[in-house]
Amino acid sequence: MPLLEGIATKFLSETGPIIALGADSTYDDLLDPLPGRTTKSRLAHRVSLPFVDGTLAVSERIATLAQRYSGGPVRIIHPFVQSDRYERLRGLDTTPEGNRILCVGKYRSKNGQDILLDAISRVDADVRVDFAGPDTEQITEQGNIHSHGFVSEEKLYELFRSAALIVFPAPVGAFPVITLEGLCAGLPVVVTSRIGTATLIRGIDGRLIADPTAEDLARAIRWYFKLSPEIREELAQRADQLGVGFRESEGLETFGFEFARLLRDVGFEGTIND
Incomplete structure (x- = not known):
């Protein structure tokens, strides 16, 4: 009501x-x-x-x-994450040492995809971004930017499997389930400071939390992709441990x-x- x-x-x-x-x-x-x-x-x-x-x-x-x-x-x-998706995500063999970012959500200004696009233009590392979700096909593909639009469950799992980092760039969010799904898959997640799951992400590393600006989002992404494979794997293990709690x-x-x-x-x- x-x-x-x-x-x-x-x-x-x-x-x-x-x-x-x-x-x-x-x-x-x-x-x-x-x-x-x-x-x-x-x-x-x-x-x-x-x-x-x-x-x-x-x-x-x-x-x-x-x-x-x-x-x-x-x-x-x-x-929480629905049981069937939880089990599939927990069983994925993800690649935190890779160079791909996954951003999931309907394309609109409140979800911050345009902030992420601006941020990526400021990152000098060789990083690819996959955008998935309704209307993301409107995002122009160029070089390291790939837009998939609305995808099937199987395609979404494929994108999770190939990702090294989840980024949820919205300036504000209650407790986005997509960030929990990233943790369930054992992937570190970058969020902005007014996202409800920021308190969780801080348990992985506080440097994954950014102000909702292109400059600071770029800072968080740049920091992560400069880490050694060993440190990234350690962060992925912390994410995985947090993801267990959302069955x-x-x-x-x-x-x-x-x-x-x-x-x-x-x-x-x-x-x-x-």
């Missing part, structure tokens, strides 16, 4: 607690207005959020922002546990159906 409608229902009828799901850039938009977000939407969220009873946030960053803008307690529930069964169990705790926190005495 849309948040504003839910709040109206709360005041106009007898209902259970209103739980907000913090899983997108809504809170970042309140903190610092984002392109593409309307003033009307921003106002609706600013008015509604103080009246929610609690929030399920998909990242530590969103949890912090929710505590600032929302009413009630906050619990964190991380997304679907564990994610669903954690979701149920934290949701139940949140309902208890807000004083709800009902039952939850399995």
